[in-house]
Amino acid sequence: MLLKDAQRLAIEKALDLIEIVPNAEPPVCKLMDFGKYKYELAKKEKHQKKHQHITLVKEIRFHPNTDTHDFEFKVRHARGFIEEGHKVKAAVVFKGREITYQELGHKMLDNFTERLADIAKIDQSAKMEGRQMVAYYVPDKSKKKSDSKQVKDKTTG
Numbered sequence: 001m002l003l004k005d006a007q008r009l010a011i012e013k014a015l016d017l018i019e020i021v022p023n024a025e026p027p028v029c030k031l032m033d034f035g036k037y038k039y040e041l042a043k044k045e046k047h048q049k050k051h052q053h054i055t056l057v058k059e060i061r062f063h064p065n066t067d068t069h070d071f072e073f074k075v076r077h078a079r080g081f082i083e084e085g086h087k088v089k090a091a092v093v094f095k096g097r098e099i100t101y102q103e104l105g106h107k108m109l110d111n112f113t114e115r116l117a118d119i120a121k122i123d124q125s126a127k128m129e130g131r132q133m134v135a136y137y138v139p140d141k142s143k144k145k146s147d148s149k150q151v152k153d154k155t156t157g
Contacts, residue, residue, distance in 0.1 A: 055085060058081040062093070063098070078112070088120070092105035092133040092134075105126070
């Protein structure tokens with residue numbers, strides 16, 4: 001339809017001519033109330049925003065001399081965060097002269113990695129950031145799917 005014809009039709013029906021897809025050849029337009037159109041767009045955007053999942057970075061802090069019980073407790077929290085779909089930042093914080101014992105930090109993060117290996121993968125391996133040794137972990141979706149298949153097989157078999 002020609003632009004003049006479309007504009008005349010819009011005026012006759014007391015509606016607005018709204019260009020929906022401007023890059024198409026020819027451009028796609030619609031006859032409707034512009035206020036209603038803006039309201040529907042805002043409603044769609046609000047719905048999408050409401051249903052999106054925001055990934056947060058949760059931080060777990062250790063010291064080179066963190067006890068085994070405290071370590072296990074923090075591993076359980078990290079597992080919970082990863083199961084919820086969040087990223088986990090594991091940091092070994094060195095105070096004072098502890099900085100000379102960086103191998104203890106590496107051992108701790110290696111142990112932490114082993115404990116989370118079944119549900120997470122390393123996003124960024126251990127590296128020093130000032131007086132902290134930091135590693136990042138993200139949920140491993142491929143391992144999660146294979147675990148759910150094994151559970152189904154056990155229940156049906």
